[in-house]
Amino acid sequence: MVASADHLKKDSKLEKKVILVVTDGEDNESSETLEQAVRRLQADGGPTVYAIGILEKEEHPKHAKRALQIMSERTGGIASFPKRSTKWTPSAHRGARHSRSVHHWI
Numbered sequence: 343m344v345a346s347a348d349h350l351k352k353d354s355k356l357e358k359k360v361i362l363v364v365t366d367g368e369d370n371e372s373s374e375t376l377e378q379a380v381r382r383l384q385a386d387g388g389p390t391v392y393a394i395g396i397l398e399k400e401e402h403p404k405h406a407k408r409a410l411q412i413m414s415e416r417t418g419g420i421a422s423f424p425k426r427s428t429k430w431t432p433s434a435h436r437g438a439r440h441s442r443s444v445h446h447w448i
Contacts, residue, residue: 343391343413344374344382351387359389360419367397367406376409383417393421 343363350359372379383391393410397403407423414421 344372344379347383347389350389351385357387359387361389361391363391363393363410365393365395365406365410366399367395367403367410368401369406369409376412380413380416383413388417390419391417392419395421395423397423 343361346361347359350361374382383389391414393414395407395410397406407421410421410423413419
């Protein structure tokens with residue numbers, strides 16, 4: 343997620359940026375702590391993070407849920423956690439409505 347945010351900061355001419363994350367909650371690529379990642383996401387020109395966590399098979403669902411909530415909330419977004427992966431569409435709609443109310447889309 344941080345690499346995506348860095349790419350948006352560097353290559354986007356738009357003032358407001360959004361990252362939509364749909365994840366199983368398993369973090370298998372991070373080299374930073376949660377707090378380091380949040381600080382980088384919150385840096386000037388950082389994106390708003392919207393997360394949909396499909397945590398049905400996550401080994402540590404409480405930890406994954408907390409991390410997604412923190413990243414989303416501290417960047418001005420929201421996180422949703424549908425009970426089953428087949429029910430994620432309403433979560434996506436909630437995120438889209440929130441994003442449209444906060445951001446101008448071109």
